Amino acid sequence: MDGTSGHNRQSCWIVTDGSAGMENQCIGLAEALDLDFTVKRIVTTRPWRWLPPQLWLNPLHRLDASGDLLTPPWPDVLITCGRQAIPMSLAIKKANGEKTVTIHIQTPNCKASEFDIVIVPEHDRLRGPNVLVSLGSLGRVTPERLQVEGEKFADAVADLPRPLVAVLVGGSNRCYDMNADVIRDLAARLKSLHEEAGCSFLVTTSRRTGAENEAILEAYLAGLPHQLWTGDGANPYFGYLALADALIVTADSVNMVCEACTLGKPVHIFELPGGNRKFNYFHKSMQDKGYTRPFRGKLETWSYPPLQETRRIAAEVADIIAARTRGG
Structure with missing residues (x-):
């Protein structure tokens, strides 16, 4: 590149x-x-x-x-x-x-x-x-990139009901465990959230998510208004960020959390089993500064200056x- x-x-x-x-x-x-x-x-x-x-x-x-x-x-x-x-x-x-x-x-x-x-x-x-x-970490999200990518994927999500919720799913690493039970819990909460708020989901997974977890997500999302990207075709990641009204991000990735917070939109953190001193400090700092809140099964509304580190x-x-x- x-x-x-x-x-x-x-x-x-x-x-x-x-x-x-x-x-x-x-x-x-x-x-x-x-x-x-x-x-x-x-x-x-x-x-x-x-x-x-x-x-x-x-x-x-x-x-x-x-x-x-x-x-x-x-x-x-x-x-x-x-x-x-x-x-x-x-x-x-x-x-x-x-x-x-x-x-x-x-x-x-x-x-x-x-x-x-x-x-x-x-x-x-x-x-x-x-x-x-x-x-937190550095990233590639800029207003210019979001505008271009948002326009690119706007037609693909035009028929999905609002609010649009981007769900950024990572995976297991040295600090966190995202096993099948954890992904089922996330998927079940998404289903309940749709039933309560009538929202749609723009879901992306990462290299660490794994085929088994992706299959669980796909099964739970069936019948719900959503798009699920697991690596095939054009990557809609930046487009989903641009088009989302709110975001849910798994706790395992500092990068994903920081990129989500560049938008000034509500960022809900789906907590995972595990963690360590650095991750715990990071998540507490982001919450204390008003960037993120834990995901408790509901969409909350708040605002903050976009993170431009x-x-x-x-x-x-x-x-x-x-x-x-x-x-x-």
Whole structure:
């Protein structure tokens, strides 16, 4: 994936292991900075992938050919996310004589001073002179994208009764368990919500949802006004965000919650078994600031200023890069 080419735009590489959540944060930042970016999805080799970055020897030679290789010419700006990309960032910085501006998203497993800029969510504890703190994660939702995507999918949902409720479904991860019983509970609550409010559902699943959970959702939604996207055809995710009157988001994804909150619409969180200190802090912070409320089986109405963290962080990053450029 490449950014749109243009004159006098700085070149940028986005380097991750291909995880959607990591990659989307990097792309969101690159788009907000108007960089001419190229996405690089790397596959690291054993045993190096298990070692801390300071123990890697010749990191750029520890990439498997099944992924992207990293060779000159080096980019003006390098945005990385995830531990596998950290040794690559350090190596490229050195190979390019410190000329590449290195930006890492999420807390690294090395000193933050190894990068020019580190961006962490508020619920991470890392702080420092080159550390920028965002409320939650970065993303790709912009008013312009929502308008385009909303227009693209408007006809497809025109016959569905209002209110339209977007349901963003994630899946199990290291902190949360979304098993069949949990998805049945969610699906049953959606059915009851329709019976009470007469609403329609715009449902999207993720890579982590799993075929069994998707089948359960499909069975429960049968006979209800809805659309269910599980990966086939054009992705309506941004269109659903734009067209929804309210949203229900599973608690396992900081990215989905933050993207939903860029709209200024009611965002209800469907709580899951599990959690940890970081997730608990994040969800409490979002509720305390008025962005989200727990989903209790009813649609609630409230408003708040849309969350625009990607735009805010990008402005800070742009100032740092500009100051660095002026300083030579």
